[in-house]
Amino acid sequence: MTARPMTARRALICTAILLSLPVAAMAADAPAHHDISVLHCARLIDPVAGKLLGATTVIVEDGHIKELRSGNADGKPYEDAARQAGAGFQQVELADATCMPGLIDSHTHLTMQFSKSTYSDQFRLNPADYAIEGTVYAKRTLLAGFTTVRNVGDEHNESIALRNAINAGLIPGPRIFSAGQFVGTTGGHADPTDGYRWDLQGDPDPKDGIINSPEDAWKAVRQHYKDGADLIKIMPSGGVLDESNSVDNAQMTLDEIRAVVAAAHDYGFTVAAHAHGAEAIRRAVLGGVDSIEHGTFMNDEDMKLMKEHGTWYVPTIIAGQFVMEKAKEGWYPPQVARKAEQVGPIIMATAGKAYRAGVKIAFGTDAGVYPHGDNAKEFAYMVQAGIPPMAALQAATTHAAELLHKQDQLGQIAVGRQADVIAVPGNPLDDITTMQHVSFVMKDGVIYKEAGKPIAE
Incomplete structure (x- = not known):
């Protein structure tokens, strides 16, 4: 995705739009919070044990899982307790549905959506336009069952403002961990002026996420800390959708990567590395990144290194399939x-x-x-690649939570965890495509979708 340099004024406009527009609609967009909920699930996925459990009752109180009971436990005692405490109560019957933890997508870009006009849109649309679009995409993502996402790169820190608006309850959306702007090198996949004519290129610098030395790397990471990012996303290899020629060439030195990682870890950030090429993957792993994104041309040596270093892999198969199809339809420059x-x-x-x-x-x-909203198609592609259905579900729950360092809060339905619960009809272990038909969504104890329909606004 080709980006544009951020100015302070544009960033302020972006934030102001996100924080002001939804206020009038806040009451409509925020479903009523019930202090105690009793969910009767026909089946329950336990991703920690890798097992499908039978009928299970999930009791939710004040946004957290309070209790799990086998079978369809009587909800009357909980209703009585809620009444005595002056709290809200609801009971949800999820007959013939499989409950599981809210899903986590570790690689999203919520403030953009590629189309045939994207390469010209960048000269017409303002940061505020992308920010407003992000509110729509965030809701679609939540209703698809993804209660948490990593937003691994945007153009003007829109996703940081989007995260703040969601956290403030102004708009519905998933829990966002934002990387803010991409970090890369001049002319590389992160350069916001790739494809521009010479007199419009300027010279993007660390404030724009563009580095050309270890010293620049430290400044860029510190700028992200100042901006309020949650993690760092680097571009050590070429990419598909920028207007340069190579998808897999190495675009950051090992010293630059090590500097980013050292600075990031000092500030409590993890580092995600967009890397298609084998050499870029090797450098990123040796440099200490936490995850490799895409990893298309990963070789045996890379895989061995990743196992040795404990590096996570985020495949993004659906994106590869989609761009291949759209290339044949003439969406992109040659x-x-x-x-x-x-x-x-x-x-x-x-x-x-x-x-x-x-x-x-x-x-x-x-x-x-x-x-956006088609995220669950990735499960079918993973199974087609030879990954068992349970392993694919674990990747989107316990494993993704571990990548976020939030395994004590997210990724499983267990006492004390955040009450993120979704349900799909039937059994996804028998038919993984049922993940594309989420019928129930709860995030932090609030129900956003029931019986296959969004809660009325």
């Missing part, structure tokens, strides 16, 4: 189409090989490259 057709056929096979090699996999989709 050099981009060529890269898309190069990556698409390989990325699924790489994911399957990495799973068989024992590389740790966290679920991620590159949402925004394809339409």
Whole structure:
């Protein structure tokens, strides 16, 4: 995605729009909070044990899981307790549905969605336009069952403002961990002026996420800390959708990567590395990054290094499939189409090989490259790649929570955890495509979708 340099004024406009527009609609967008909920699930996925449990009752109080009971436990005692305490109460029957923890997408871009006009839109749309679009995409993502996402890069820190608006209850959306702006090198996949004519290029610097030395790396990370980011996203290799020629060339030195990681870890950040090429993956792993995103041309040496270093892999198969299809439909400039057709056929096979090699996999989709809300299609692609259905579900729950360092809060339905619960009809272990038909969504104890329909606004 080609970006534009951020100015302080644009960032302020972006934040102001996000924080002001939804206020009038806040009451409509925020479903009523019930202090005690009793959920009767026909089945329950336990991703920690890797098991499908039978009928289970989940008791939720004040946004957290209070109790789990086998079978359809009587909800009357909880209703009486709520009444005595002056609290709200609701009971939800999820007959013939499988409950599981709210899903986590480890690779999203909530403030953009690629289309045929994207390359010209960047000269027409303002940061506020992308910010407003993000409110729509955030809601679609939540209703698809994804209660938490990592937003791994935007153009003007819109996703930080979007995160803040969601956290303040102004708009519905998933829990966001934002990387803010991408970090890369001049002319690389993160350069916001790739494809611009010479007199419009300027010279993007660390404040724009562009570095060319270890010293620049420290400044860029510190700027992200100042901006309020939650993690760092670097671009050590070429990419598909920028207007340069290579998808896999190495674009950051090992010293630059090590400097980013050292600075990031000083500030409590994890580092996600967009990397298609084998050499870029090798450098990123040796440099200490926490995750490799895409990993298309990952080789045996890379996989071995990732296992040795405990590096996570986020495959994003759906994005590879989508860009390959759209390249054939004429969506992209010739050099981009060529890269898309190069990556698409390989990325699924790489994911399957990495799973068989024992590389740790966290679920991620590159949402925004394809339409938001279709995130769950990734599960079917993972299974097609040879990843068992339970392993795919674990990637989107316990494993993704571990990547976020939030395994004590997210990724499982257990006492004391955040009350993020979703349900799908039938059994996804028998038919993984049921993950594309989420019928119930609860985040932090608030129900946003029931019986397959969003809660009335």
